[in-house]
Amino acid sequence: MAVEMDKHSLLESFSIGKGVVKPNRKVYIVEPGSIKKIFHALIEKYGYESFYLSTLIGTDLKDEGKIRLDYYVILLPEEETIVLRTHLPRENPVIDSIIDILPGALAGELETHDLLGVVFNGNPFLKRGAFVPSDLVEKGVYPLRKDSGV
Amino acid sequence: MKRPKLLEQVLKSLVSKPATVQFPREKTEVEPDFRGLQYADLTKCTGCSLCSIECPADAIKMTSIPQEYEAPKTNPRRLYPLINYGKCVYCYRCVKVCPTNAYIVSNKFDLAGFTRLTSEQFSLSTLKKVGA
Amino acid sequence: MSKVVEIPIVTTEVPIGPQHPALHEPIMLKVYAEGERVVRVEINTGYNHRGIEKLCEKNSFYRDIFIVGRVCGICNAVHANVYVRALEQILDLYPNKRAQYLRVLAMELERIHSHMLINAVMAEIIGFETLFMHIMLDREKVMKAKEILTGGRVMADYMMVGGVRRDIDEEKRSRLRDILLKLKPRVEYYKKIFEEDETITKRLIDVSRISYRDVTSHGLVGPVARASGVKIDSRASDKYDAYGEIPFNVVTRNEGDSWARMMVRWDEVLESIEMGLYILEHLPSDGNPVPDEKRLPRKFPPGEAYTRVEAPRGELTYYVMSDGKGQNPYRVKIRTPSVNNIINSGFMYLEHSLADVPVILASLDPCISCMERVTVVDLEKKTSYKVHLKDLAGGRV
Numbered sequence: 001m002a003v004e005m006d007k008h009s010l011l012e013s014f015s016i017g018k019g020v021v022k023p024n025r026k027v028y029i030v031e032p033g034s035i036k037k038i039f040h041a042l043i044e045k046y047g048y049e050s051f052y053l054s055t056l057i058g059t060d061l062k063d064e065g066k067i068r069l070d071y072y073v074i075l076l077p078e079e080e081t082i083v084l085r086t087h088l089p090r091e092n093p094v095i096d097s098i099i100d101i102l103p104g105a106l107a108g109e110l111e112t113h114d115l116l117g118v119v120f121n122g123n124p125f126l127k128r129g130a131f132v133p134s135d136l137v138e139k140g141v142y143p144l145r146k147d148s149g150v
Numbered sequence: 151m152k153r154p155k156l157l158e159q160v161l162k163s164l165v166s167k168p169a170t171v172q173f174p175r176e177k178t179e180v181e182p183d184f185r186g187l188q189y190a191d192l193t194k195c196t197g198c199s200l201c202s203i204e205c206p207a208d209a210i211k212m213t214s215i216p217q218e219y220e221a222p223k224t225n226p227r228r229l230y231p232l233i234n235y236g237k238c239v240y241c242y243r244c245v246k247v248c249p250t251n252a253y254i255v256s257n258k259f260d261l262a263g264f265t266r267l268t269s270e271q272f273s274l275s276t277l278k279k280v281g282a
Numbered sequence: 283m284s285k286v287v288e289i290p291i292v293t294t295e296v297p298i299g300p301q302h303p304a305l306h307e308p309i310m311l312k313v314y315a316e317g318e319r320v321v322r323v324e325i326n327t328g329y330n331h332r333g334i335e336k337l338c339e340k341n342s343f344y345r346d347i348f349i350v351g352r353v354c355g356i357c358n359a360v361h362a363n364v365y366v367r368a369l370e371q372i373l374d375l376y377p378n379k380r381a382q383y384l385r386v387l388a389m390e391l392e393r394i395h396s397h398m399l400i401n402a403v404m405a406e407i408i409g410f411e412t413l414f415m416h417i418m419l420d421r422e423k424v425m426k427a428k429e430i431l432t433g434g435r436v437m438a439d440y441m442m443v444g445g446v447r448r449d450i451d452e453e454k455r456s457r458l459r460d461i462l463l464k465l466k467p468r469v470e471y472y473k474k475i476f477e478e479d480e481t482i483t484k485r486l487i488d489v490s491r492i493s494y495r496d497v498t499s500h501g502l503v504g505p506v507a508r509a510s511g512v513k514i515d516s517r518a519s520d521k522y523d524a525y526g527e528i529p530f531n532v533v534t535r536n537e538g539d540s541w542a543r544m545m546v547r548w549d550e551v552l553e554s555i556e557m558g559l560y561i562l563e564h565l566p567s568d569g570n571p572v573p574d575e576k577r578l579p580r581k582f583p584p585g586e587a588y589t590r591v592e593a594p595r596g597e598l599t600y601y602v603m604s605d606g607k608g609q610n611p612y613r614v615k616i617r618t619p620s621v622n623n624i625i626n627s628g629f630m631y632l633e634h635s636l637a638d639v640p641v642i643l644a645s646l647d648p649c650i651s652c653m654e655r656v657t658v659v660d661l662e663k664k665t666s667y668k669v670h671l672k673d674l675a676g677g678r679v
């Protein structure tokens with residue numbers, strides 16, 4: 001339990017806000033720049049065995065002009081779900097990739113890139129058209145953006 | 151190493167009758183409440199279109215009742231749900247949301263045939279013809 | 283200065299799939315082999331994509347219940363369950379105990395038949411077709427049980443906000459119990475075959491052994507993780523529906539190879555049968571589990587919910603966001619277990635022989651239709667050999 005508190009205080013030291021997703025998932029709102037630092041710190045301090053990245057969810061918040069990225073991380077061995085939430089500008093959504101330190105991020109980063117156009121710096125596998133049909137790729141449309149017209 | 155008696159099983163299956171059902175010639179047993187073909191009883195239907203709005207497969211189209219049939223007074227717009235069974239996913243959402251419980255359900259599932267099957271025949275047969 | 287002599291290594295590219303006798307669903311493994319040894323695998327997908335997340339945004343909350351049930355045929359009840367629970371979280375509306383127990387029963391029946399299916403497929407892939415036929419025959423009993431419970435042999439359409447869509451009576455209860463009791467000795471028998479038969483053990487043991495660290499760093503879930511000793515099971519940690527009250531064990535093994543993954547599945551089937559019998563024995567009767575679908579709330583308040591469920595293949599998560607403005611959800615994100623288990627699994631094939639590739643893929647229980655709402659191309663991180671390969675095999679990528 002002591003270790004558990006440590007993980008949360010580590011996350012808290014990076015967070016600029018807090019929230020909650022039902023049912024009871026703690027949300028730490030962080031700067032886009034600190035995502036990679038957080039994962040680095042988690043690996044450094046507790047090792048690869050202490051957590052896994054469950055999901056990466058991108059949401060287009062058109063009215064606020066932002067794209068929201070949620071990293072859903074499961075802390076082991078208690079299996080507690082926590083959320084690292086960050087906001088990127090909608091016009092130029094760029095963030096550092098974490099694939100070089102956490103290979104499990106591959107699926108999420110590729111998908112978010114293809115559907116929402118978020119660019120993950122340092123991910124060599126990013127590719128348009130892996131998911132979206134080629135006619136939409138040619139138009140440069142990101143289907144999950146609310147104004148894509150798809 | 152001790153081997154499990156798979157051979158015995160195999161020989162037993164060899165002499166017992168086949169487990170498969172020779173479908174069109176032999177009837178497959180389904181439960182009486184299996185989700186099969188469903189259609190609207192037009193004496194109860196009010197033509198409210200709720201089932202058509204709620205259908206997840208867009209299989210229901212509200213169609214007007216032909217002139218030669220007597221529509222009930224509760225259905226002033228003379229509409230009835232026409233189910234395209236080729237599109238229907240048999241989730242029974244229409245059955246459950248119907249405000250007048252107008253749907254008749256069955257466990258009929260063998261719908262393959264040479265013509266495109268819709269609920270037209272089934273639904274209209276619940277109405278009387280004009281003058282009949 | 284010494285001269286570097288480069289010895290050319292002949293690498294053969296062997297495409298497995300998208301249509302291939304060893305595969306049951308469209309996926310393409312581009313396998314690069316030196317002789318028989320696999321040195322690199324590219325996992326290409328995209329043959330089955332439907333865009334369900336976008337479809338969900340364009341349909342109403344209630345229509346989506348049936349749409350998400352059709353993401354995957356084998357695990358449709360868990361998909362519907364996790365989505366419905368997300369809606370319940372947003373609405374603050376919860377089902378009664380009886381409905382929760384019935385939901386668990388439907389999901390456990392699904393786990394039984396899904397695990398039996400993949401074990402049968404594994405037997406078929408290694409050429410043991412007699413066993414495949416036998417397992418499939420017994421699996422038919424479970425399909426019948428599902429039909430009795432839900433009204434559909436495959437498509438359950440059983441979950442609804444605030445409960446389930448049909449109740450069971452005493453007669454159905456005893457029939458379900460009979461089926462489960464009949465099934466139990468059969469499953470024990472198959473488990474014994476998987477433990478003892480040389481045809482199976484020689485092909486599965488020591489194939490693609492993965493460590494605890496590989497599992498967590500690559501985000502693998504479900505029986506794959508549990509076979510490597512990672513005790514993750516959202517049934518035990520989230521305690522959703524009635525899982526907090528029904529006793530069960532989380533099955534783990536420490537071998538981490540393909541055989542262990544199959545054995546975890548057999549043990550889970552036995553656990554699920556026990557749970558099913560417990561539910562039928564202790565089914566609470568605190569009111570009607572079937573909500574009136576006409577009276578369910580039409581308006582959804584703004585809110586977001588993230589729910590997890592332990593699908594037969596592992597942790598399945600849904601994120602549903604409602605902006606409170608219309609009839610449709612603002613965002614639905616589906617992350618199926620196969621996304622993690624297949625796309626991130628490129629490293630598992632390395633250093634094994636070509637003939638092991640279908641075995642390894644089957645041991646992951648791939649569900650392509652689940653995965654293919656999100657189509658991704660994985661290029662394993664390497665182009666020049668040796669050094670990188672060792673890194674890959676060590677999970678340091």
